[in-house]
Amino acid sequence: MRRKLRMGMIGGGKDAFIGAVHRLAANMDGLIELNAGALSVNPEVGYESGKLLFLPDNKIYKNYEEMLTKESELPVDERIDFVTIVTPNFAHFAPAMMALDKGFNVVIEKPMTLTLDEAKQLKAKVEETGLILCLTHTYSGYPMVKQAKQMVSEGALGSIRKIMVEYPQGWLSTLSEREGNAQAAWRTDPAKTGKSGSMGDIGTHAAHLAEYISGLKISKICADLNIVVPGRAIDDDGNVLLKFDNGSNGVLVASQIAAGEENALKIKIYGEKGGMEWHQMEPNTLIVKWSNAPAQIYRTGNGYMGNFAQHNTRTPGGHPEGYLEAFANIYKNFALTVDAKLNNEEPTSEMLDFPNADDGIRGMAFIENVVASSQSEQKWTDYKI
Amino acid sequence: MRRKLRMGMIGGGKDAFIGAVHRLAANMDGLIELNAGALSVNPEVGYESGKLLFLPDNKIYKNYEEMLTKESELPVDERIDFVTIVTPNFAHFAPAMMALDKGFNVVIEKPMTLTLDEAKQLKAKVEETGLILCLTHTYSGYPMVKQAKQMVSEGALGSIRKIMVEYPQGWLSTLSEREGNAQAAWRTDPAKTGKSGSMGDIGTHAAHLAEYISGLKISKICADLNIVVPGRAIDDDGNVLLKFDNGSNGVLVASQIAAGEENALKIKIYGEKGGMEWHQMEPNTLIVKWSNAPAQIYRTGNGYMGNFAQHNTRTPGGHPEGYLEAFANIYKNFALTVDAKLNNEEPTSEMLDFPNADDGIRGMAFIENVVASSQSEQKWTDYKI
Amino acid sequence: MRRKLRMGMIGGGKDAFIGAVHRLAANMDGLIELNAGALSVNPEVGYESGKLLFLPDNKIYKNYEEMLTKESELPVDERIDFVTIVTPNFAHFAPAMMALDKGFNVVIEKPMTLTLDEAKQLKAKVEETGLILCLTHTYSGYPMVKQAKQMVSEGALGSIRKIMVEYPQGWLSTLSEREGNAQAAWRTDPAKTGKSGSMGDIGTHAAHLAEYISGLKISKICADLNIVVPGRAIDDDGNVLLKFDNGSNGVLVASQIAAGEENALKIKIYGEKGGMEWHQMEPNTLIVKWSNAPAQIYRTGNGYMGNFAQHNTRTPGGHPEGYLEAFANIYKNFALTVDAKLNNEEPTSEMLDFPNADDGIRGMAFIENVVASSQSEQKWTDYKI
């Protein structure tokens, strides 16, 4: 890269969760600098937040419209290169569309939009503008997830037959949204989060992971969404039977009422010759199981790793990389791609390996399909996009 | 106990798998001795097997009918106390019925019979005769499974909300039934194994475990059974959505085509206050997870264990007990119960804690219900017994 | 085998710990039957214990002298084939010598004797009589330990460079010997247990394991034995630096005051090409680590295991075998060896693979050497036998 890219952040004020994570991830490699912010719907909070982040006054904006407008009027070498949108789901679409219209690349927290229809419009805008949109499906940023994907794509397991993915969390085991937990409040409010709770928030991650590693697409589903904690408007738990486009089957579980669980995303994928297992909470280990030989423990940072994993690794084996490094990989690859484009170079396949608008559409389709299936008495429904 | 109980074995000749396991389990505690056998449909194999097991010639029978008839004519103190039936599924019912008719208690390998109807007849016979029938759902014999059941029943987790049980194996990943694997041959043959493959062989274990620990009953299901390896007549894989009679939900996966897996039965159960996780392949550990406190590692053989776990433990903490010990617990409790009955004593609740004809009926019902559901286009079907 | 071997037990009355373990192990495979007993120094307890074990009155003896004398006078086909000695350490030597003199094979709990001198006399007696002596260093009976030994001997790791073995337990973290714990009482009493506590009780296991797997012999030591809980007469904890006869180095830790530990024997062994790690509390897994390739997970019961592990395995992969199975392997191999000898056959190398008097001598030498080293101000002392 020739210079640090300049990031403008929309949302992510001082009490937000995911905005801080985005900044940590964007900071890590020294390729990106926070340059501007419209950090809160409350301009006072936004200003205070900007000062805590050492932004100069003229780069702290009252709202995203002001930021996008004024930034687009600045000289090129003072202007932000991209925006990061870390607002609640309902507030993704409008700033993303405006940013693209104003010529800015976009990083956006998942799920991409509030509805599938918005997602399709957003993708059309990306294609129209030729700009880069990156969606932060964090878990696909882990080196061992990339290793799994590469090994599967190279046929290590033979044809894929079965995928089991589960994502239990326990943090919504009680009605914490009524006890002052702001994260819980908007994530359980369909007006802000969309028509699904658990499936939108974490089921989309699980579905993305299954499709990303396997290279398959979900083609049919049978969903059972549940409101386990009385008083909620949308699902806090769900189980989904899956069929993939190669005929293989699967199960996806996402739950936010699995009391005692932290963030226990796990995936198992089986092919003709063997299987793989990866646990997000011990992310540097990929177990590869064979029918007639000892299982193998692939570990981040070793010389035997494939090029995608190596490209997304910062430290030698045994120096654990974590969630923020996975997140930072998405930012790094986005930044390398933007930089290549700014310099009329072709990004490599490693650079381009970050979730994009297509993934965003599939995520929104996942939400709409599981909600529809759950409301149906028919067992299998075709996956519609 | 006053003396060793005398066991007569039906099936379990020299090349059989599960018969040898039953003998190891029955031997362990020194409460049971192998006294007679009709060990094979081939009398020569049966004789040879009997000699390898040090049976005297007059206790090696040509077939079970001969054994049951002749044994019933022997003086009481020379006669077997019970039979163990370790034939393929289709050959459970007839010898079990005859054994009960002749006055012998019965141990029987799961699934109890070939059909639900047989299972009901068998239970009626048990009630009619007042004899003891024990079904070897091995996994309920583990100390930590009993600890989990006891803690749940005492309310440690609060009301149960969700159960995830999975049982992946890989040994049927290829058509090994056509390559001389006798175990595979009868287990994939519906005439011998019944109308389900994977669900009958291992799904029943998973369902039993879920109901045993939780104290709940499956009330509705939505099943997806699959023939993954082409050329099979019945399922070698399946996924089932569950509803339990308290309204909680669950997922059950049983697969024998999960290449690279050994015998990876795992269960997770969540309640209002926390969750539990148990892995059969590391059976001496029960993880108990709490919403607002560190998870705890319960371990076999420690002083803090409940009375059911303690009763089923032979060695101090850190001296791992395994599959055979779990199996032996079922035999031990069966033997203690038979002995109590022989001596007109009341068995304790710890002694009576082994699977019986009711569990056998639920197992057969599970098979029939999942097969019916899998063939249905309706999402949910009521669990019929 | 032609018939079950007949076992006479010395010690192991109704409240004993290790005697019950020996019986469970001897029972398991149906190759051995308990035939006689001198089960307690208290004849009343001995009689009561014998009845609980279903021994006939004429096979319950007042003491071992009576048992050995009377059994030796019985007809060959009524007489015991071997004795098992499960008394405290100080009471191993005399019955073992007498048993050999009377023509009985011997199984003996470790450490073999109270002193190295006794051990040497016992070995001389074994050689003189040509009888079989088996020492129950249980941990060498695990299939994965045998796999490790075989792989090392076949050069999988190249020349061995370093061994780390640790054996922490917590059960003597308090003065439980003064609170009615009979096990603790004799094991902390030098008159009964010998001149070392922790090193004699568990350090000998650790040393045996290191030498058994590596095929090396300890040649120099530097020991630090500690009395951590005030009031004890002998070590309850210790650390030993090791040199082996090929020049490699090692560390051995044995502690019974490691509060919170159960029986956490672990070994790591490194060679030029890779390393191995085995944990007794998860005994069916052997991790094999390579310099330039993913580590491998060897697991009991799989087809890729070597002949020694296979010979010592009873169930397929994923059906965990535990401590009692490891113990039973020692009994099984002893029984097969005795049976071969009784029938003038040559035992196979798999049958002969159980600890014997040579291991007993090395165990006693270990105790005497570490105690001497610990009392010395010299760093390294040659290992004397």
Add this chain to the structure above:
Amino acid sequence: MRRKLRMGMIGGGKDAFIGAVHRLAANMDGLIELNAGALSVNPEVGYESGKLLFLPDNKIYKNYEEMLTKESELPVDERIDFVTIVTPNFAHFAPAMMALDKGFNVVIEKPMTLTLDEAKQLKAKVEETGLILCLTHTYSGYPMVKQAKQMVSEGALGSIRKIMVEYPQGWLSTLSEREGNAQAAWRTDPAKTGKSGSMGDIGTHAAHLAEYISGLKISKICADLNIVVPGRAIDDDGNVLLKFDNGSNGVLVASQIAAGEENALKIKIYGEKGGMEWHQMEPNTLIVKWSNAPAQIYRTGNGYMGNFAQHNTRTPGGHPEGYLEAFANIYKNFALTVDAKLNNEEPTSEMLDFPNADDGIRGMAFIENVVASSQSEQKWTDYKI
């Protein structure tokens, strides 16, 4: 903080390992910016490295002397606030002394200097100048290490009795220093790394960790340092018996020839009431073991963690933090402390919780003591500082 601190880096050019790690760590929280560099002894490499890091030409210096001199002449608001020294060990002392003399705070990679004498001089200089010196003993930056320290200091385990710390790596299993591995080359060269290899490079980390968590000081040692791979001048492996100042004992193992190991630092610490175990390669888990209750699994990011762990955590439970986050904690606390000092505020105890010159002296003392002990035939030697 009021503004980002400005960092000047000494060493850490484009092919260096640890310099890149320092930058990743310093970047992460957005509290520090790389402002200047003397990145290589080769000015051309230094210039090229600076450009890759987006430094302006006037902030890329030919050597550290130039950087320190010129920076000290800049206006305060253009000048660096501190230097980070990431050169090989022999090149720590001179730039650190000069930096302090010129008024700059210092971050320095461990071990602090080449000799204990240098370490003492450096500490005297720190005291003389009143500036801040931070030593990057990374592993003490992990939240769970801080939790362990806090729980021990609050008496959770009672009086400490035993510490076992091991640090096996495999990367020096061959003479890679002769195969172009620059890291291996200087770390095995006593002129550049100091008088110890494995003990200086990683043994110091292990010793620091033991003292940091326990709050104890090593008081006596008995060391066995080894050159395992022929052709080396200094130890690549070693084992050390320890005594601490409260009378407890311990063992420390550090090896760089443990083939197949990555960076497997582990510590176990036992007190009267229980024990703790932490593994660097799964750093978000701290197992706390109790004598009479189930062990507990403390996990990073949960509400039950103490204030020190919480202060050093960025993400909620289940979002794994890794090596870089631990490293970043040291930089964050250093930065907060420098900022407090710049603003005449009192740093909190959480801010001050980073390794300093005292830790550096103990590290150098560790090296000198283990080397001396290893060369001695006397068993125990007093730990001299």
